Amino acid sequence: xxxxxxxxxxxxxxxxxxxxxxxxxxxxxxxxxxxxxxxxxxxxxxxxxxxxxxxxxxxxxxxxxxxxxxxxxxxxxxxxxxxxxxxxxxxxxxxxxxxxxxxxxxxxxxxxxxxxxxxxxxxxxxxxxxxxxxxxxxxxxxxxxxxxxxxxxxxxxxxxxxxxxxxxxxxxxxxxxxxxxxxxxxxxxxxxxxxxxxxxxxxxxxxxxxxxxxxxxxxxxxxxxxxxxxxxxxxxxxxxxxxxxxxxxxxxxxxxxxxxxxxxxxxxxxxxxxxxxxxxxxxxxxxxxxxxxxxxxxxxxxxxxxxxxxxxxxxxxxxxxxxxxxxxxxxxxxxxxxxxxxxxxxxxxxxxxxxxxxxxxxxxxxxxxxxxxxxxxxxxxxxxxxxxxxxxxxxxxxxxxxxxxxxxxxxxxxxxxxxxxxxxxxxxxxxxxxxxxxxxxxxx
Numbered sequence: 554x555x556x557x558x559x560x561x562x563x564x565x566x567x568x569x570x571x572x573x574x575x576x577x578x579x580x581x582x583x584x585x586x587x588x589x590x591x592x593x594x595x596x597x598x599x600x601x602x603x604x605x606x607x608x609x610x611x612x613x614x615x616x617x618x619x620x621x622x623x624x625x626x627x628x629x630x631x632x633x634x635x636x637x638x639x640x641x642x643x644x645x646x647x648x649x650x651x652x653x654x655x656x657x658x659x660x661x662x663x664x665x666x667x668x669x670x671x672x673x674x675x676x677x678x679x680x681x682x683x684x685x686x687x688x689x690x691x692x693x694x695x696x697x698x699x700x701x702x703x704x705x706x707x708x709x710x711x712x713x714x715x716x717x718x719x720x721x722x723x724x725x726x727x728x729x730x731x732x733x734x735x736x737x738x739x740x741x742x743x744x745x746x747x748x749x750x751x752x753x754x755x756x757x758x759x760x761x762x763x764x765x766x767x768x769x770x771x772x773x774x775x776x777x778x779x780x781x782x783x784x785x786x787x788x789x790x791x792x793x794x795x796x797x798x799x800x801x802x803x804x805x806x807x808x809x810x811x812x813x814x815x816x817x818x819x820x821x822x823x824x825x826x827x828x829x830x831x832x833x834x835x836x837x838x839x840x841x842x843x844x845x846x847x848x849x850x851x852x853x854x855x856x857x858x859x860x861x862x863x864x865x866x867x868x869x870x871x872x873x874x875x876x877x878x879x880x881x882x883x884x885x886x887x888x889x890x891x892x893x894x895x896x897x898x899x900x901x902x903x904x905x906x907x908x909x910x911x912x913x914x915x916x917x918x919x920x921x922x923x924x925x926x927x928x929x930x931x932x933x934x935x936x937x938x939x940x941x942x943x944x945x946x947x948x949x950x951x952x953x954x955x956x957x958x959x960x961x962x963x964x965x966x967x968x969x970x971x972x973x974x975x976x977x978x979x980x981x982x983x984x985x986x987x988x989x990x991x992x993x994x995x996x997x
Contacts, residue, residue, distance in 0.1 A: 560588070563599055565606035572607070573616055576627055585627045587617065612728045615747035619729060628747055643949045648970065651951040653787065655822070655927065656969040659902060660848045661893035663884065670883035685867065685876035686710050689886045694841070694855040697820070703839055704832040706857040709867050710877045714818050714842035715741050717856045717866075718780065719749065721838040724865035725812050726751055726777055733771035733779040735763055737930065737957040739787045739816075742780060755958040760924045762786065762793035765800035772804065778812035779805070783827055785819030785845070785926025788956045788965040790907065792819075792925040798828035805833040812862075813837040818854075821846030823925045824900035836862050843885055845927070846894050853881050903927045906968035906976065913980035919987050927969045933987050936962040942986035948979060 558580040562568035575581035587593070590608060594601040608625055611617040619625040643649045691708040699705070711717035722732065728750025734742060736755030746753050754776045757767040763781055772779070781801075784792040793801070805813065813834045817827060820841050831837045838858030843851045857863070870876070888894070907923045914921040914931065923929040933939045936952045943950050943964075953963035971979060 560593060560597070562597065562607070563603075565603050565610065568593075568597070568599075568604060568607035569610040569614075572611055573614070576616055581627050583627050583629045587625045587627070589624060609728065613750040615750060618747070618752055644944070647944060647947050647949050649949045650967045650970055651949045651965070653928065653951070653965075653967050654849065654969060655845050656902070659822075659899050659969075660846075661888060663848065663851070663888075666884040666887040666891070666893065667880075669887040670880050673883045674880055679879040681875075683879075685870070687879055687882040687886060690855070690882045693886065693889050695857070697841075698839065698857050701820075701827040701829060703827075703829050703857060704837075706859060707863040707867075709856050709863055709870070710882060711840075711854050711856060711866075711870070712852045712874070712877055713844060714816055714840050714854045715745060717838070717840040717842075717854045718742060718814055718816065719745055720866045720869060721812070721814050721840075721856070721858070721862060722746075722749060722751065722778060724862055724869065725836055730778070731771075731774070731776045733768060733776035734958075735780065735782060735786065736960050737788055737953065737963065738780075739782065740955040743956070743958065753958060755960070757960065758786065758789055758791050760789070760791050760922055761797040762791045763797075763801065765797070765804050768801060769804045769807075772808045772811060776811065778814060780814045780816065781830060783815055783817040783819065783829065783839075784823045784825055785928075787926070788928050788951070788953070788963075789930040790923035790926045790928050792823070792825045793828050793830070794825075795828050798830060801830050802833050805830060809834050810836070815839040816842075818842040818845060819926055821894055821896055822899045822903065822927075824897055824904075825925050831858075835859065838862050838866075843888075846896070846899065847885070847888055851881065851885070853877055853885055903968065905973055906971050909973060909976040910966065910968055910971070910980060913976055914983060917980060917984035919980075919984050923968075927967055929966045929968060930963055931966065931983060931987070932961055932963045934962065936964060938989075939964050939983075939986045942989065943982060946982040946986065948982055 558575045561571045590604040591601045594604045612619060617625045618628050686708055694708050731752040731754050732746050733754045733756050734746060735758045754771040754774055756771050757764045811834050813830055815831055817839055822845050831839050836859055838856055840854050840856040842854040907929055910929050911921045911923045921929050921931045940950060940952050951965040
């Protein structure tokens, strides 16, 4: 509580550091109301503008949030405490299906692509001042976007999907702005938004993606941006279908100034079609990562969007890293043109495991979700209890708290490391963990 913790400092940086130290130590608990700026300024003997600057710094770091006359509070989950920390300790002999990694056996070998990239580099080494995007990569990416009905726009390259999302949000939003985010949703985005000093407005998700009514409410409440996962949504496996896309486009048409960020990380390992929402609002971006289909260490994503958004993203990128390694870009061009990944085969491999697990759980009376991708989402009454019981049975799964804001408790199971013949045993273990004492007996 605040009455038990004394904020110190004469400079804005010192005051901000004092508050952040209190949050980090636990002395300032989530939800703690901070003193009004003038009141704290009087206590510290400083100008109110100094406290205002300190609070602004804390908002930008995602430590506090300000809600008008209601004042400033410590965020429910400060950015200094990310959702995936501390990491789960997986005992020897326990199968880890918690990390969300792809099946290594389905990833392509990179030696040939990297060797081809090195040969290309040897012919024309990259120097300062060259175009940040390899022309062949831009051409291939643009062709892929057009084939899926994404409006025409420039192409940029970022170091993965999260880097792209951060750059797009930062191009238009300022600390204090609200962002409509899927709930449950990707834990990294749920961490990123407050870390940028932005506010989360959670949007309910079902098997067809964001619920249109929930999106409408979030936008009506002032959300300046909406982040949507097109396919293989993490953690639920949701995929936006044709009917849902039509509903969402109708909602977005009423808010043309909202920034739409569409994450299509599933494009190379999911066989469901893309029903894009892009082109309805004036500001938009669609991002495609290579991580799940080609390997998490291949840190590259391509994105397109409206001219203003992409100009801002590329301009800011020039002032930071400058560009994403053209060696990596050459390698991706080689992977794409050589057909290194059989998209249908990969989608089928994940689908057999995912659909098999969802079906086996439902046969045992356990509702589960997983329409696309490599994850299965199982609502539960007690996350900690289910995770603990499954660990004892030899399975490490992810607690749903990493992926949710207001939605109920659940666990996420990544099927990429599960063989088809293991599905019945895993389903029985989950059913027993969800309903202790049942030993996996079917419930109708």
